[in-house]
Amino acid sequence: EMFGQLTSGFETAWNKLRGVDVLTKENIAEPMRDIRRALLEADVSLPVVRRFVQSVTDRAIGADLIRGVRPDQQLVKIVHDELVQLMGGEVSDLVFAKSGPTVILLAGLQGVGKTTVCAKLAFYLKKLGKSCMLVACDVYRPAAIDQLKILGEQVGVPVHSEGTNVKPSQIARNGVEEAKKKNIDVIVIDTAGRLQIDKAMMDELKEVKQAVNPTEALLVVDAMTGQEAAALVTTFNIEIGITGAILTKLDGDSRGGAALSVKEVSGKPIKLVGRGERMDDLELFYPERMAGRILGMGDVLSLVEKAEEVMKKEDAEEMQKKIMSANFDFNDFLKQTRMVAKMGSMSKILGMIPGMSKVTPAQIREAEKNLEFMESMINAMYPEEREKPELLAESRERRRRVAKESGKTEQQVSQLVAQLFEMRARMKKLMGVMQGGSIPALSD
Ligand code: GDP
Numbered sequence: 001e002m003f004g005q006l007t008s009g010f011e012t013a014w015n016k017l018r019g020v021d022v023l024t025k026e027n028i029a030e031p032m033r034d035i036r037r038a039l040l041e042a043d044v045s046l047p048v049v050r051r052f053v054q055s056v057t058d059r060a061i062g063a064d065l066i067r068g069v070r071p072d073q074q075l076v077k078i079v080h081d082e083l084v085q086l087m088g089g090e091v092s093d094l095v096f097a098k099s100g101p102t103v104i105l106l107a108g109l110q111g112v113g114k115t116t117v118c119a120k121l122a123f124y125l126k127k128l129g130k131s132c133m134l135v136a137c138d139v140y141r142p143a144a145i146d147q148l149k150i151l152g153e154q155v156g157v158p159v160h161s162e163g164t165n166v167k168p169s170q171i172a173r174n175g176v177e178e179a180k181k182k183n184i185d186v187i188v189i190d191t192a193g194r195l196q197i198d199k200a201m202m203d204e205l206k207e208v209k210q211a212v213n214p215t216e217a218l219l220v221v222d223a224m225t226g227q228e229a230a231a232l233v234t235t236f237n238i239e240i241g242i243t244g245a246i247l248t249k250l251d252g253d254s255r256g257g258a259a260l261s262v263k264e265v266s267g268k269p270i271k272l273v274g275r276g277e278r279m280d281d282l283e284l285f286y287p288e289r290m291a292g293r294i295l296g297m298g299d300v301l302s303l304v305e306k307a308e309e310v311m312k313k314e315d316a317e318e319m320q321k322k323i324m325s326a327n328f329d330f331n332d333f334l335k336q337t338r339m340v341a342k343m344g345s346m347s348k349i350l351g352m353i354p355g356m357s358k359v360t361p362a363q364i365r366e367a368e369k370n371l372e373f374m375e376s377m378i379n380a381m382y383p384e385e386r387e388k389p390e391l392l393a394e395s396r397e398r399r400r401r402v403a404k405e406s407g408k409t410e411q412q413v414s415q416l417v418a419q420l421f422e423m424r425a426r427m428k429k430l431m432g433v434m435q436g437g438s439i440p441a442l443s444d
Contacts, residue, residue: 002250002251003254003255003256003259005038005255006039006255007294008038009034009039009041010034010076010079012031012038013032013038013075014031014072014076015072016030017031017071017075018070020072021071022065022071023061023071023074024061025057025061028075032053032056032057036053039052039053039260041255042226042255042256042257042260043255043256043257043261044226044227044260044261045227045231045257045261045264045265047265048227048260048261048264052082052086056082059078059081060074060075066304066307066308067310068303069303069304069307073300073303073304076295076297077304079295080295080297083260083290084288084291085287086263086264087259087260087285087291088269089287090287091284091287091288092270092284092285094216094284095215096185096215097215100180101176101180101185101186102130102185102186102187103176103212103213103215104121104186104187104188104189104214104216104217104218105172105189105191105208105209105214105217106118106121106188106189106190106191106220107191107205108193108219108220108221109194109196109197109222110193110194111193111195112193112221112248113220113274114191114193114220115144115147115190116274116277117274117282118151118190119134119151119152119154119155119157120155120274120280121246121282122134122155122157122188123279124272124282125186125188126155130185130186131183131185132157132185132186132187132188133178133184133187133188134148134151134158134159134160134188134189135159135187135188136149136159136160136161136162137171137175137190137192138168138190138191138192138193139164139166139168139192140164142163144190144192145161145163145164151279154279158184160174160175160179167207168191168207169207169211169212170211172189173211175187175189176212189208189212189214191204191208192204202239202240205239205240206239206240209240209241215243216243217240217242218243218244218245218246218271219232219236219242219244219245220246221233221246221248221262222258223247223250223258223259223273224249224252224258226254226255226257226258226261227258227261228258229245229247229257229258229262230258230262230265233245233266233268234266234267237266237268244269244271245266245268245270246270246271246272246274247262247270247272247273247274247285248273248274249274250273250274250275251276256294259273259285271284272285273285327424328427329420330378330381330387330389330420331386334375334379334386373412374416376406376408377402377412380401380402380406381402382398385402389417389420392413393417393421399413399414400413
């Protein structure tokens with residue numbers, strides 16, 4: 001079972017939450033220690049584990065209760081979402097050149113499965129309807145060239161090779177020229193690996209890269225090497241600049257450290273994974289699916305998602321009712337601003353509104369500051385003042401107090417109160433329209 005140890009480590013954590021009513025700092029401490037241990041045993045790099053545990057803890061403690069969902073199930077969902085984020089969130093597709101052939105440069109240490117990946121990649125591309133050519137640039141191992149030729153024949157793609165006496169950068173350049181003449185869509189370049197990183201290998205890679213200006217430069221790493229794989233991706237990226245990684249041997253008893261560390265450590269995504277020795281064992285890396293597999297709790301995840309959706313819908317409906325009743329108070333005001341904040345940053349939202357795409361960053365910052373501004377004033381109000389804004393409208397004393405406590409001016413508090421009443425008035429007008437009353441004259 002892939003990542004079996006990790007999966008059972010997580011299970012230990014969930015089980016400790018059976019019977020609790022709500023996630024608290026205290027009752028998640030031990031499960032979080034289990035999660036931490038499971039990740040370290042899976043060979044996830046320590047800084048990654050630390051950050052992960054911290055963000056899961058923060059989210060768990062601040063999480064709202066969801067009806068019909070047990071706290072342990074809620075934690076499963078939180079861990080799942082954070083795992084997805086850790087692995088890069090979205091799937092990271094292969095990029096193809098907009099014009100001319102796509103060149104994919106493959107690098108990697110010896111034995112990681114690079115030659116196999118070349119052929120698998122060709123097979124994968126053929127399935128996408130793209131023609132493909134392999135180029136053999138590993139001039140140090142004649143056996144590697146032969147192997148590439150055999151594999152190329154197996155998957156039915158041509159292999160460009162020039163023996164062992166031509167410079168790899170030259171072979172690569174010639175390969176690309178030949179492919180262009182033959183109108184081939186994608187060229188996959190196999191380069192020489194070493195047992196360890198050394199300067200000669202890096203220099204040669206840089207030269208090949210310069211010669212062909214690849215669309216994708218991918219480092220092939222072995223999942224069995226755990227966090228070492230992530231370190232390699234980082235080094236190669238710094239040294240030669242890469243666009244992502246291909247993780248091989250995920251079918252073996254790899255523990256998960258590589259899959260979970262690469263993106264976070266190196267900043268580069270895993271684009272493809274190899275899960276066996278067959279030619280069709282290469283697929284895109286889906287963080288979401290991977291997280292699901294690691295947790296092995298598909299039912300729980302969909303349960304929580306559905307429950308969350310229902311909650312969101314009910315919240316929105318309640319808010320709408322409240323707005324329509326024209327009793328909109330400062331609590332609703334706060335809820336609404338928080339809802340907006342939850343939906344993403346102001347800038348994103350503004351960008352989604354047609355006609356708003358031209359707002360400047362300065363304007364966006366201004367709007368965001370405004371929200372914070374209002375929040376701090378509302379936070380300084382007494383509960384009864386939030387429910388009955390009239391109290392604030394009637395009493396200068398109260399407005400002064402709110403101003404003082406929130407560090408704002410009296411005028412700013414007055415403005416906020418006025419704004420709320422203005423909103424109420426607008427709602428009332430709107431209600432009149434919607435209930436079939438006469439359309440009020442819009443005086444302003
Ligand atoms: P290279 O030195 O990087 O070119 O590595 P090779 O492509 O020659 O592969 C080294 C060994 O790993 C071979 O025995 C392959 O069959 C094996 N191998 C490659 N990819 C995978 C994989 O995804 N899963 C498994 N189980 N073995 C693989």
